[in-house]
Ligand SMILES: NC(=O)C1=CN([C@@H]2O[C@H](COP(=O)(O)OP(=O)(O)OC[C@H]3O[C@@H](n4cnc5c(N)ncnc54)[C@H](O)[C@@H]3O)[C@@H](O)[C@H]2O)C=CC1
């Protein structure tokens with residue numbers, strides 16, 4: 626009998642067909658209040674599930690007694706309780722690597738647009754406010770030659786460091802669970818304590834997974850350690866930062882600006898003070914969102930899932 630798979634995010638047609646060739650598929654393009662009960666009902670007989678952008682609670686999984694593998698179309702696995710997966714002996718697959726370069730590009734877009742005020746000044750032009758030659762009121766700050774501090778020197782952190790070193794001549798400081806000799810050799814990156822990084826970097830970029838160790842890692846104390854000219858970049862997960870403390874640091878100019886792709890609550894609520902701050906560039910979690918990269922992620926997630934269901938080695942298991 627074919628295994629039953631629940632898909633909870635829209636997949637390209639050819640990937641759906643690949644799944645349907647081997648599995649009975651129940652398809653949801655996305656989960657909403659309206660179809661949530663149907664999703665939970667489908668999980669009752671599911672052997673596999675594949676999707677993204679939905680917290681998968683242990684309660685949901687308790688209702689899926691036959692489940693063998695969950696395949697997330699993301700590298701981040703913070704929508705799952707990893708200990709629960711270990712306890713139940715379930716597999717959790719994810720999509721590292723294929724999104725590294727696209728996400729590093731997004732981070733560089735945040736660095737450049739925040740420092741050079743690209744979004745704010747593009748809006749100024751569109752609003753018809755460009756009436757004469759610009760002056761100091763429109764100046765930004767240099768990116769090239771400035772010090773980049775990376776908290777998290779993993780796949781994406783290193784890809785950002787490569788851009789900064791080779792493209793922008795930026796000295797690199799980093800803090801990580803463990804030193805990275807290759808980054809030190811190739812990129813002249815210097816391993817420092819987190820506090821030293823916060824005090825010395827012109828751009829502080831967080832590129833960590835969200836877990837119990839990293840939740841709210843950056844708060845009022847950390848913003849106070851940064852230079853008043855520092856720009857804070859976060860494209861990893863919103864909950865790594867105390868967002869209220871970030872807003873305060875931006876409002877009272879403890880730091881110069883922030884480039885953000887992720888937030889405590891997504892979508893970012895319309896009443897968020899972040900939306901009122903000119904020194905903030907806020908993006909709608911687009912780190913990996915290019916046609917090519919999202920396709921590669923979906924392909925990898927389907928391959929992970931099918932391998933798990935066939936009992937073959939799964940290319941990328943988080944648990
Ligand atoms: N905005 C977006 O669309 C995207 C966001 N992400 C986020 O980026 C995260 C990182 O992705 P990758 O670079 O592929 O992961 P990775 O696992 O290669 O890198 C994470 C690095 O953080 C380090 N680390 C972990 N905990 C730490 C701690 N407490 N202190 C210091 N260092 C610590 C690890 O040693 C590792 O080097 C993902 O988990 C995801 O949450 C990833 C892709 C797209």
Ligand SMILES: O=C(O)C(=O)CO
Nearest residue numbers: 698699700701724913
């Ligand atoms: O992969 C992830 O973890 C994302 O946030 C989106 O690509």
